[in-house]
Amino acid sequence: xxxxxxxxxxxxxxxxxxxxxxxxxxxxxxxxxxxxxxxxxxxxxxxxxxxxxxxxxxxxxxxxxxxxxxxxxxxxxxxxxxxxxxxxxxxxxxxxxxxxxxxxxxxxxxxxxxxxxxxxxxxxxxxxxxxxxxxxxxxxxxxxxxxxxxxxxxxxxxxxxxxxxxxxxxxxxxxxxxxxxxxxxxxxxxxxxxxxxxxxxxxxxxxxxxxxxxxxxxxxxxxxxxxxxxxxxxxxxxxxxxxxxxxxxxxxxxxxxxxxxxxxxxxxxxxxxxxxxxxxxxxxxxxxxxxxxxxxxxxxxxxxxxxxxxxxxxxxxxxxxxxxxxxxxxxxxxxxxxxxxxxxxxxxxxxxxxxxxxxxxxxxxxxxxxxxxxxxxxxxxxxxxxxxxxxxxxxxxxxxxxxx
Ligand SMILES: *Cc1c(COP(=O)(O)O)cnc(C)c1O
Numbered sequence: 430x431x432x433x434x435x436x437x438x439x440x441x442x443x444x445x446x447x448x449x450x451x452x453x454x455x456x457x458x459x460x461x462x463x464x465x466x467x468x469x470x471x472x473x474x475x476x477x478x479x480x481x482x483x484x485x486x487x488x489x490x491x492x493x494x495x496x497x498x499x500x501x502x503x504x505x506x507x508x509x510x511x512x513x514x515x516x517x518x519x520x521x522x523x524x525x526x527x528x529x530x531x532x533x534x535x536x537x538x539x540x541x542x543x544x545x546x547x548x549x550x551x552x553x554x555x556x557x558x559x560x561x562x563x564x565x566x567x568x569x570x571x572x573x574x575x576x577x578x579x580x581x582x583x584x585x586x587x588x589x590x591x592x593x594x595x596x597x598x599x600x601x602x603x604x605x606x607x608x609x610x611x612x613x614x615x616x617x618x619x620x621x622x623x624x625x626x627x628x629x630x631x632x633x634x635x636x637x638x639x640x641x642x643x644x645x646x647x648x649x650x651x652x653x654x655x656x657x658x659x660x661x662x663x664x665x666x667x668x669x670x671x672x673x674x675x676x677x678x679x680x681x682x683x684x685x686x687x688x689x690x691x692x693x694x695x696x697x698x699x700x701x702x703x704x705x706x707x708x709x710x711x712x713x714x715x716x717x718x719x720x721x722x723x724x725x726x727x728x729x730x731x732x733x734x735x736x737x738x739x740x741x742x743x744x745x746x747x748x749x750x751x752x753x754x755x756x757x758x759x760x761x762x763x764x765x766x767x768x769x770x771x772x773x774x775x776x777x778x779x780x781x782x783x784x785x786x787x788x789x790x791x792x793x794x795x796x797x798x799x800x801x802x803x804x805x806x807x808x809x810x811x812x813x814x815x816x817x818x819x820x821x822x823x824x825x826x827x828x829x830x831x832x833x
Contacts, residue, residue: 437467452790459486462812462820464795473820475806476795480625480657480769483684483730485809491687491725498721505717507710513720520727521695524666526675529701531694532715536656536682537571539692540619542709543678544575546696547617547650550703559648563611563618565601569626570619570654579619581627602632604639611640615649617678622668625657628803629764629771637674650677650700656692657769660684661730661810664739664767671766684810687726691719730810739767739810742817746770746806749821756825757832760804770806771799778802781831788827794820 438453454466462474462485477483484491498513505511518530531542544562551559564570568581577585578592581601586592599606601624611618618640624630644651653676658668662684665671669679677700682692713719729735747763750772754760762773774782782798789796799805808817 452787454790461485461487462809462816471793472790473794473816473823475808475820475824476797477808478688479683479797480662480807481683481686482688483660483662483810484687484726485811486688488687488729490729491722494725495689495718495722498718501717503716503718504713506712507715511715511717511720513717513724514715517720517724517727520724520731521681521693524727524731525679525695526669526697527679527695528698529696531696531701531704531709532720533682533692533694533711534690534713534719535571535692536654536680537573537576537692538711538714539656539680539682539694540570540576540579540652540654541573542694542704543652543654543680543696544579544617544619545709546678546694546700546703547652549708550650550700551616551648553703554648558614559616560595561612561614561616562596563607563615563649564596564598565620565624566598567601567624567627567630568598568619568621568654569624570621571656601627601630602636604636607636607640608643611643611647611649613647615644615647617650617652618644619652619654621654621656621658622672623658623663623766623769625769625805626799628773628800629769629805631764631766632672634672634674637669637672641674641676644677652676652678652680654680656680656682657807658766660727661736661739662767662769662807664736664743666731666736668766684730685726686719686723689719689722691723735810742808742810742812742814743767743770745814745817746821749817749825753821753825753828757828759828759832768806768808768810768812772804772806774802774804778831785827785831788830789824792823792826794823794827796824 456464458465464472464474564579566581570576570579575593581598597610599610659681678696760772761775765771780801786796797805
């Protein structure tokens with residue numbers, strides 16, 4: 430056999446379109462919540478592939494499902510349905526408010542489908558004027574042109590103008606401001622129950638309840654973007670279950686495939702009728718390989734053992750992070766829910782989240798940022814206590830270096 434092409438971190442700069450600035454090492458293997466780089470150095474993984482690898486790396490049952498399905502059938506195209514996708518649909522329906530499911534391959538695509546559904550539902554109801562979408566400042570909904578325009582960080586969209594119109598942004602957690610912009614021309618309100626990329630900022634319960642009431646009053650659809658908060662991340666299967674506010678449409682991706690790309694939009698029977706044959710679609714959506722993997726991931730996570738375990742693990746993190754913060758007062762707030770944890774930096778350390786994660790890498794732990802001022806942890810939902818302790822000990826060494 431031919432030798433594989435030799436690759437180093439420099440190869441990234443040589444060959445890749447530079448939309449990312451990855452770490453200066455290359456990871457080659459993972460098991461549970463540990464990963465190893467080309468040089469054999471080990472890291473504790475507190476990022477989980479950005480809230481994706483919810484059962485860690487190489488989980489034996491997930492791996493077995495992948496291998497089994499890989500030997501049977503990978504892809505058919507949507508002219509033919511398949512068993513794994515139908516089973517996964519039923520799992521999602523049984524576990525949530527939804528009656529119907531549309532599958533795609535990413536969070537952005539799930540949100541794209543949700544926004545298109547809302548526009549068409551309003552149009553089909555006979556109101557040509559009802560096409561306005563309300564979204565929130567600092568929100569993140571993906572990188573397609575429609576979803577990046579719905580997102581609330583103009584720096585990600587403005588260079589791609591002209592942008593899709595009819596989208597209004599208003600401050601998150603400000604119900605009064607939302608009431609000013611939601612009206613009878615609004616077809617949808619899209620919101621993250623916890624803003625993830627925007628800094629790990631939970632919605633207040635009254636805010637989501639108020640949005641539900643405003644949507645009901647004005648006949649607008651309430652879309653919950655649970656791409657990051659879904660599939661057990663917050664200690665409930667979906668975050669809406671914590672809030673007791675039921676959306677009309679919910680989008681889910683990231684953890685759904687445990688690392689295999691898949692996304693879904695779920696909704697009610699009534700709304701699902703909007704997207705009749707030929708109105709929307711995607712080649713890979715609902716392919717049997719992704720669906721088989723997601724089916725196992727979903728059933729492993731949707732147990733009281735794993736969901737209660739998330740709450741237990743949050744306590745381990747809070748205890749460890751509080752201790753670090755007592756020694757080196759670097760955080761002004763530790764917030765989030767379950768294993769979506771945001772550590773907001775004190776003003777003194779503003780803008781240094783990235784530098785902290787780089788030092789963390791040097792100490793052997795993988796962490797994320799959520800904007801320049803927040804360090805974010807989204808580890809595996811089943812990370813062992815020993816890995817939490819060891820990872821936090823390594824993280825403490827990184828913090829000590831920043832603070833000295
Ligand atoms: C990651 C994310 C998305 C985008 O998902 P992709 O799979 O990257 O397209 C959308 N919404 C939220 C809340 C996210 O966290």
